[in-house]
Amino acid sequence: QVRLVESGGGVVQPGGSLRLSCAASGFTFGRYGIGWFRQAPGKEREGVSCINDSTGPTWYADSVKGRFTISRDNAKNTVYLQMNSLKPEDAGVYYCAPYFCSEFPTVPSGNWGQGTQVTVSS
Numbered sequence: 051q052v053r054l055v056e057s058g059g060g061v062v063q064p065g066g067s068l069r070l071s072c073a074a075s076g077f078t079f080g081r082y083g084i085g086w087f088r089q090a091p092g093k094e095r096e097g098v099s100c101i102n103d104s105t106g107p108t109w110y111a112d113s114v115k116g117r118f119t120i121s122r123d124n125a126k127n128t129v130y131l132q133m134n135s136l137k138p139e140d141a142g143v144y145y146c147a148p149y150f151c152s153e154f155p156t157v158p159s160g161n162w163g164q165g166t167q168v169t170v171s172s
Contacts, residue, residue: 052076054146059166062136070131070166072146079127080104085149086120086131087157088168090142097155098144101129109154114140133168141170 058070072084083102089095099120100109108120119132129146143165147158 052148054148054163056144056146056163056166059144059168061169061171063172064137064170066136066170067132067134068136068168070133070144070146070168072129072131074127074129074146074148077148080124082148083151084122084129084146085151085154085158086129086144086146088140088142088144089165090139093142095145095157097157099131100149100151100154102151107151109151111155136168136170138170141168143167 053075055073056070058068060068062068081103083100085100086098087095088098098111098114099118101120101122110118117135120129122129145162145165149158
């Protein structure tokens with residue numbers, strides 16, 4: 051059974067940082083790209099970043115380039131999203147999913163986990 055659990059969200063002031071984690075199980079993790087997506091209240095879900103099945107390459111939405119860094123630890127079946135210089139518009143629920151990065155930033159259909167909430171507020 052494919053399972054992904056997001057964690058690491060929280061409340062941070064503008065300019066602050068968070069590191070999100072996506073722990074995966076139930077599939078051969080190292081063979082799949084993993085995408086991060088987010089959804090703000092009243093807005094559609096959007097692609098944030100993606101990392102291929104190896105240590106790279108990576109993809110980023112224009113809005114987060116230079117501020118966010120995606121990485122993965124295949125030994126731990128975990129993908130990370132380091133978010134720096136956070137802005138209020140980065141707030142939302144962040145989700146991860148197995149993903150073909152060639153499709154980025156198209157949001158995939160299917161089941162989603164609970165996500166992790168990111169709030170950026172002074």
